[in-house]
Amino acid sequence: MTSLSFLSTLSGIAENAKQIAKNSNINFEDHELSHTELVHLLESNSETGKLEALHHLIVQMMHGEDVSVYFPDVVKLVVSENPEIRRLVHIYLTHYAEFNPDLALLCVNTIQKTLYDKNPLVRAAAIRAMSSIRVPAINGIVLLGIQQSINDSSPLVRQRAALAILKCYSLDPSYYDQLVECIRLLLLDSHPLVVPAALAAFEEVCPENFIIFHPAFRRICTLFSKFTDWDKTVALKSMIRYARLNLPKPELTNTVHKDLKLLLESVDYCFYSLLPSTVLAGCCAYYYLAPTNKLDTIVKPLLQLLTDKSTIRLNTLLYIRHITFSRPELFKNHIKSFFLFGSDDVKTSVVKLEVISHLLDPENANYVLPELFYYVFKHPISKVASTAVRTIGHFAKNARSMASLCLNSLLRMLESDNDLIVTEAASSLRILIHNDPQEMYLQYLASIYEKFHVPVAKAVTLWLISEHLQQMIYVAPDLLRIAVRTFADEELEVKYQILDLAVKLYVATLTFEQNESNDEKSNPVVLLYKYVLSIVHFDMSYDLRDRARYYKSLTSAPFTDFTRRILLSNKQLLNSTKNISQDYCLGTTSVCLDDYVQGYVPVPEWADVSVIPEDDVRETDLNIETTTSAGPFSFQNTDIIKPLSSDASTGGNPNLTSTVKPRFVGQQSLEEFYQSDDSSDSEEYEEYEEDGSTAEEVTEEEIEEEENDDVNNGSGDDDNDDQVDDYENEHGESPREEEIHNSTEGYYTKENANTGSSFLSTESVMNKPIIPAEQNLWRSE
Structure with missing residues (x-):
């Protein structure tokens, strides 16, 4: 019975849809209008026909087709009394006015007249359309329309005027002084729909002119809770910059200036938003403005976003990764929240492991390291497994007490069939063993050299033996003999290390008596050295041949201090694993892409106390009240409106x-x-x-x-x-x-x-x- 009722409901919906489609005059899929038909409809006296033609043109325009040929016919419709027709004409004009400036000028006067319409929606559409016609000849008219609209009773019109300031300034920056005055008045507005648009105009036109921002600061903080979620995100960019340059930094005693406290209390509303970008913007504001004892406020909102969909989860993790560079203590108690799930994609899993690498310490190693080992040997994605190896190596470098456990695990990973795991393990061992060289680890690497199938592992082994040659003086000749046998088939990075080992071993083992006797057959090291130089002479790499000639000239005097100091001195390794994302600021595209993006602007440092303005510059009336009023344009009994002077x-x-x-x-x-x-x-x-x-x-x-x-x-x-x-x-x-x-x-x-x-x-x-x-x-x- 239930299924029959459901099917009858569906059939009823289908019948209604058919009836609506039958009665509709506009059907773009089944009915294509020719050029002649479109022109005829645009010139007809029927508003229905004009709407059908305009809808058809807008659809074609949105599909990327060029419909500029109808520009003269569409411009004539700007005088229509039908608001729907005018709206579509305005959309069309914003796309093609720049390419037809002469024809676009014909409709400017008509659009300007609609600034006096009794309907605020019509007035808002007029100022938007007029500012979108990017023809330099009408910049003065656009400016005057903006100056009129900022005094309009409708907040929607004032908002459109604020957005029009951006377009007017981009076309003609010479109106800077007039536009700044308009922005000053809009910043002092008491409606939450207008102020965010004014802040956007402030950021674009006069971002350093804080003189007009001072009186509006406290009013904006009071209105902040009434902003929409998107408006809060836009507004916080300006508020953070203003606070860093005009308010004192929270002291070490965690005392907060009253205006900064007012701003932080306003930011609290962001953490209850359903829009993730607003939550992230609020966390960014707290991270750069709040005192140290208040930073834990951002932990729970960020962790809550980790349960959202994948794109939001990834961006949140990038924020957390940036925070853990300098403040790992905030998330150390929540390290289990960053364990991997089966649904995590590769990028998300890698960022999670990078976060864990900053939070891992001896206190939580007993339950985090087994998790990492599981990722290394059981995770199906090679990139994730290799990142887990890198995390273990990073932990071993920072925690000396756990270094032996991590070293044994990394040595086991060198025998893995996964090339990425072997590469990361060898890179980590290079640093660990070089910083704390132990003979048993060096001997083990030399003993399994022939089993390596990854060039990086071979190169690391040869480099470690050559750097710690005094400890491995009896093992190095045999390792060099094994390495030379496959010299022609090795990668270039392995050939470099074979040449370096041969030269260093030759200088380290050669004595003055042996050089005088010239008994080369009795010294295998000398024979290996000359053999390496001879085969390098025929190698295809220019750089390798040049390096061999340099070494040959340098070893012509092997007993000088200069030669030994160059070849046998210990070298320090530079940590090249620094993540570049820590150089960028939160809330920017660069921190999410780990690369510089054009237009990147960092968060400024806290201003010196000597240049901070006095508190009285921010004194203003915080009594924000809204009064119901018909306003100057809310006429219903007449269509004849007297224009403003x-x-x-x-x-x-x-x-x-x-x-x-x-x-x-x-x-x-x-x-x-x-x-x-x-x-x-x-x-x-x-x-x-x-x-x-x-x-x-x-x-x-x-x-x-x-x-x-x-x-x-x-x-x-x-x-x-x-x-x-x-x-x-x-x-x-x-x-x-x-x-x-x-x-x-x-x-x-x-x-x-x-x-x-x-x-x-x-x-x-x-x-x-x-x-x-x-x-x-x-x-x-």
């Missing part, structure tokens, strides 16, 4: 003088804009008055008629309400429930809201009173 849109910025601020285009055409270089805003205002284009008062009956027309045409408030609902679902609040911005924000009065105007207002909106709540007829309930 150029003075009002600057937000009272004293840096924007009349000589440097860009001219506001308003309603004039682009041809008039580029032809009237010397005309001022007042002259434009007089021309509009002479043409009789001043606004006339709009009655309530006319407003109602326009609303009815919008409803009948399928556009207007219904579309806007749909977008507002989407905005509420995404951000959890209504775009009309917005706070009253700072004192630089202007407001419209009710009288002006009911007045249509097509010219630039010369009266600053700053001089207009704020609408009281009881008089605001468009206030959202």
